[in-house]
């Protein structure tokens with residue numbers, strides 16, 4: 001069954017102390033007021049993972065890294081491997097965020113290595129896809145997203161695909177305050193689910209959680225989450241305020 005998921009992406013924000021305080025506030029709110037059927041994930045910087053994981057109730061709040069190394073271990077100065085991420089207590093890895101694709105030249109080949117390592121370690125990848133504004137304006141967003149999926153997660157066998165969470169994030173809506181309309185988000189998520197049904201089966205497509213991301217907030221989450229194919233959100237800015245993040249968790 002598709003899970004409802006709200007995952008925060010803190011990006012390059014907060015010191016460790018600030019991050020732990022934020023995680024503790026979210027944890028407290030989730031335990032006391034959070035919808036019980038929603039999976040909550042906090043995507044923190046690498047430096048925060050262990051402290052955040054130790055500050056939350058792991059049965060209600062999960063921790064994610066925002067990236068991982070494309071190699072298992074060895075002479076790769078500055079990199080953080082999936083097994084290191086796992087050793088902190090984190091259980092999710094955000095992969096292929098558009099900021100990593102754009103600013104750090106993350107390609108489908110690199111992502112395939114990261115996906116394989118993440119799945120091998122038993123962590124859940126949150127695989128991001130989505131088009132830039134020029135592609136949307138040219139009307140080729142579906143073709144573009146299809147290609148992103150075909151070059152990466154659609155190369156996986158069924159049992160591995162089933163372990164993945166997909167996040168559709170139109171780049172033009174990330175951090176801009178410009179959300180995709182509810183209809184635009186629903187259309188793309190239904191399209192992605194249809195692609196999974198064609199490539200795998202309809203039953204498999206019904207098992208996979210697909211999230212929307214891009215200026216999702218306490219104000220618009222309810223409308224977005226009411227759509228039949230939107231299983232939750234990947235939340236940037238609004239995940240840095242515990243009360244806003246809770247409102248999004250409770251927006252289904």
Ligand code: PEP
Pocket residue numbers: 009169173174175176177213214215216234235236237238
């Ligand atoms: C993101 O970074 O994944 C994101 C969706 O950011 P924001 O919510 O700030 O648009």
